[in-house]
Amino acid sequence: MSEDEGTNASAQGVPSEDRPDGGDGVETDTGDESDAETAEPEPETAGGETEIDEETVEQLRAELEEAEAEIEDLEGRLKRKQADFQNYKKRAKKRQEQMKDRATEDLVERLVGVRDNLKRALEEDSDDVESLREGVEMTMREFDRVLADEDVSEIDPEPGTETDPQRHEVMMQVDSDQPEGTVADVYTPGYEMGEKVIQNAQVTVSNGELEDDANEDTAE
Incomplete structure (x- = not known):
């Protein structure tokens, strides 16, 4: 454009700031290209993060199921141990009662023998007091032996x-x-x-x- 044409354009009332060259004949940069170069990249979609969270949840769910299975197994073992202990207590009590019964029977058998000797001494028809005394003393010693065997x-x-x-x-x-x-x-x-x-x-x-x-x- 010739200087005459630029003068004409100014004379025609076109503002210099509205012209592409800024009024001085030099074109200015609109900034579109620099903005495109310096703009931050858009964040990635949440799809990747969601996939990681699902993997973590699956892992935690598997660990929870494993822990629950272990707890169930321990509870079962504990119940079996408790049942075994109760059965042991019942067997021990029964054995103790049986031993007590046998000990009582043995003691009674020996006491019955002492009673029989005393009964025979009383039923004996004799005027020999000394002989009767000897029989009673013998029975007494037998009775003392029974008591000694029982730690009495x-x-x-x-x-x-x-x-x-x-x-x-x-x-x-x-x-x-x-x-x-x-x-x-x-x-x-x-x-x-x-x-x-x-x-x-x-x-x-x-x-x-x-x-x-x-x-x-x-x-x-």
Whole structure:
């Protein structure tokens, strides 16, 4: 375009800023190409992330099923162990009862033998008191052997022994030359089986009234 034509265009009232060349005859860059080069890439669709999440869910579901199966197996084993233990307790209790019954039967059989000997001694028609006494003493020794086999021993404290409330039953206090509060005499012996007292010994206890007199006599 000639200078005359540019002048004409200006004269015709076309604003310089509206012309492609910006009014100075030089074309300006619209910026479309640079914007295209610097624009950020659009984010990928969520399809990839959704696929990863599904894989994780499947893995967790498999682990959960495996854990549930293991729990079910452990619960089953526990129930079987409990049932076995209950059966063991029943068998042990039954064996204990059987052993107790057999022990009782054995004891009764031996006691019956002692009773038979006593019965024969009482039925014997004899005026020989000494012979009768010997028979009773023999039966008594037999009875003591039965008790000893069952670990039964007699509680027969000596006079002057300290009283033991776990083994002695005090019947009364009496005048005695034994120290005050000690056993004066045994009214009925007691019995213990092993370390268990099955019958306390019934005893009288000294009140110490005659102890001073005995000491005075000794001093004289």
